[in-house]
Amino acid sequence: MFFSSLQKELRKTMAFAYKNIIMTRRNFFTVFETLFWPLISLFSVGLMGTYLEIGENKLAFIMIGAISLSVIQLAQLDVTYVLLFDVWSKSLKYTFASPSSFINMLMGSWVVGIIRGFVAFLILSAFSIYVFNLNMLSIPAGALALFLIGLFVTALLIGMSACILMLIFGRRAEIAAWTLTAIIMLVCGIYYPVSVLPFEFRLVALAIPVTHFLEYFRAFYGFSPTTSQPLAAGFALSLMYLAIFLILSEWSLKRARKNGMIIKLSE
Amino acid sequence: MKAVECKNLWMSYKTLFGRRKVALRDVSLEIEEGEIFGILGPNAAGKTTLISILSTLLIPDSGSVSIFGMDAFKETKKIRERINMSSGLNLPWSLSVYECLKFFGMAYGVKDNRIEELIESFELSEFRDVEFEELSTGNKQKLSLAKAFVNDPELVFLDEPTTGLDPDVARKVRKKILKIHEEEGITIVLTTHYMAEAELLCDRITFLNHGRIIAEGTQDDLKKIIGAKDRVIVELSYIDTISFDKLPPEGIYSVEFRDEKLIFFVDSGEKRIKEIVKLIEPYWNNVKGITVEEANLEDVFLELAKRA
Numbered sequence: 001m002f003f004s005s006l007q008k009e010l011r012k013t014m015a016f017a018y019k020n021i022i023m024t025r026r027n028f029f030t031v032f033e034t035l036f037w038p039l040i041s042l043f044s045v046g047l048m049g050t051y052l053e054i055g056e057n058k059l060a061f062i063m064i065g066a067i068s069l070s071v072i073q074l075a076q077l078d079v080t081y082v083l084l085f086d087v088w089s090k091s092l093k094y095t096f097a098s099p100s101s102f103i104n105m106l107m108g109s110w111v112v113g114i115i116r117g118f119v120a121f122l123i124l125s126a127f128s129i130y131v132f133n134l135n136m137l138s139i140p141a142g143a144l145a146l147f148l149i150g151l152f153v154t155a156l157l158i159g160m161s162a163c164i165l166m167l168i169f170g171r172r173a174e175i176a177a178w179t180l181t182a183i184i185m186l187v188c189g190i191y192y193p194v195s196v197l198p199f200e201f202r203l204v205a206l207a208i209p210v211t212h213f214l215e216y217f218r219a220f221y222g223f224s225p226t227t228s229q230p231l232a233a234g235f236a237l238s239l240m241y242l243a244i245f246l247i248l249s250e251w252s253l254k255r256a257r258k259n260g261m262i263i264k265l266s267e
Numbered sequence: 268m269k270a271v272e273c274k275n276l277w278m279s280y281k282t283l284f285g286r287r288k289v290a291l292r293d294v295s296l297e298i299e300e301g302e303i304f305g306i307l308g309p310n311a312a313g314k315t316t317l318i319s320i321l322s323t324l325l326i327p328d329s330g331s332v333s334i335f336g337m338d339a340f341k342e343t344k345k346i347r348e349r350i351n352m353s354s355g356l357n358l359p360w361s362l363s364v365y366e367c368l369k370f371f372g373m374a375y376g377v378k379d380n381r382i383e384e385l386i387e388s389f390e391l392s393e394f395r396d397v398e399f400e401e402l403s404t405g406n407k408q409k410l411s412l413a414k415a416f417v418n419d420p421e422l423v424f425l426d427e428p429t430t431g432l433d434p435d436v437a438r439k440v441r442k443k444i445l446k447i448h449e450e451e452g453i454t455i456v457l458t459t460h461y462m463a464e465a466e467l468l469c470d471r472i473t474f475l476n477h478g479r480i481i482a483e484g485t486q487d488d489l490k491k492i493i494g495a496k497d498r499v500i501v502e503l504s505y506i507d508t509i510s511f512d513k514l515p516p517e518g519i520y521s522v523e524f525r526d527e528k529l530i531f532f533v534d535s536g537e538k539r540i541k542e543i544v545k546l547i548e549p550y551w552n553n554v555k556g557i558t559v560e561e562a563n564l565e566d567v568f569l570e571l572a573k574r575a
Contacts, residue, residue: 008376015373018366019359026361026398089399090357094414097324098374099347257326260280263319266357 012100016082016108023085034120038070042124046132060221063134065190067124068214071117072155073181078113079106079159080177083166093266102249106160114152139220146231150213153238160245167252170261184208209237268336270422270454271298271321276330278316290316292478303448305469306458309572313478314458315426322352322424353415354426356407360400364391364410367399368417375418389413405436425457429464441467462564474571481571486564493570495562496520497536499543501529502555509550516542536561
């Protein structure tokens with residue numbers, strides 16, 4: 001009984017992975033999202049760092065930021081696409097009329113985000129190592145894996161918040177899918193340490209999990225983190241936000257069923 | 268057990284200027300298992316809102332809905348496993364016919380062995396690998412219907428299943444709905460603008476107008492409610508003064524003279540035609556033709572819309 005209901009839940013979750021994979025494969029702009037813009041961004045940052053002669057470690061600092069931004073943005077977009085593809089196709093009501101839960105939808109699309117984000121990470125890392133001699137191979141595999149998990153969890157949280165905003169504010173909130181990551185990365189120190197931020201922004205940065213994941217990874221390049229346990233801080237914050245967003249997603253879905261937002265987004 | 272039971276549903280939407288527009292007013296209805304139940308009404312009557320509430324997509328302002336005895340607002344997931352819907356021609360645009368059915372099959376947690384069967388049964392084999400946005404309107408509708416049966420549901424909501432289809436495809440779709448209903452005995456709730464469709468498919472009908480149920484019952488019940496009468500129409504070749512020697516016999520309620528036609532309103536066209544022929548015998552040279560029109564749902568619809 002338990003096994004068959006688990007299988008059923010898995011099938012429901014994988015339905016959304018299946019849909020995202022096909023929609024991604026059929027849309028040309030997703031190739032740009034995966035390769036073109038991340039590579040352009042990384043190349044520009046790398047060249048700028050080389051020109052400014054900032055040194056090997058500082059170059060690593062900003063390149064890790066550029067890679068992280070691309071990986072998070074890609075994985076987050078996939079999570080958001082679970083709603084966006086349906087909104088664009090005006091088929092959202094069919095998805096919400098099925099017995100799949102919001103969690104099935106988010107998890108299924110997150111799986112695709114992780115795959116796409118991981119592929120981008122491999123390509124961008126290889127590019128950085130080959131073109132800019134970024135020293136990544138000496139980082140322990142476990143640390144790298146934990147850092148990546150941190151990035152993907154961050155992507156899930158940002159994707160969830162974009163979906164929640166869409167269920168609350170409708171099509172007006174679509175823009176959140178492309179802007180939320182940039183705003184968050186601005187505060188969490190993508191190209192600079194958070195210590196350079198004004199005090200109030202530094203407090204905000206410390207409340208964002210990815211700040212700690214970046215600090216954890218950059219510690220391998222000689223940059224000291226703000227907290228003694230950045231990884232623990234990052235995951236603790238992530239868990240807290242995950243719990244909050246799960247409650248918020250249920251609330252926003254119920255609200256969308258009450259005020260007709262699901263129907264409006266299907267018209 | 269009732270397939271659907273809803274009581275005192277009120278639903279309103281917030282408009283652009285912050286006012287609330289009432290879409291449903293105190294709607295209560297019961298639908299038996301195995302029935303084909305029609306929801307008819309003019310545009311903006313509240314049909315789609317009602318079907319959206321029954322299919323668990325909307326939560327009303329007040330009232331209760333029970334599907335197969337389960338509370339629609341508390342046991343949503345269990346209900347959704349047993350129902351399905353087709354509403355409009357929008358499905359994920361980049362998915363082919365097969366992929367679309369596979370996706371929804373997975374989303375309903377069912378194995379994909381039913382997909383090929385549905386593709387064949389809805390005559391979509393030729394378009395198996397064609398993406399949704401490239402399908403014709405008729406095939407999009409067929410796919411939308413096939414999707415509605417992907418989880419082998421016990422209750423299906425069909426929102427205007429033949430709107431926009433050419434008569435031939437519409438006829439095939441109606442036939443298909445009837446066939447599935449006959450073979451699988453599932454409960455079907457449908458909305459439609461086409462009275463002929465409702466006459467052909469529905470066991471019982473409810474009329475909605477301005478969000479309120481104004482009549483409900485079988486087709487005969489509804490005709491009785493409005494006192495719908497059959498018509499015997501006598502077409503004349505030229506306008507003449509017509510007077511009858513004797514009063515029309517019982518069963519002929521009234522006579523109207525309109526556009527060179529004499530229209531007799533009768534209890535039964537078939538029964539009264541002989542008497543009417545006798546009545547117009549003196550004017551036989553002036554008669555071009557006689558037709559009998561049965562009272563139909565269109566009469567009911569027009570009368571109820573007028574009364575509301």
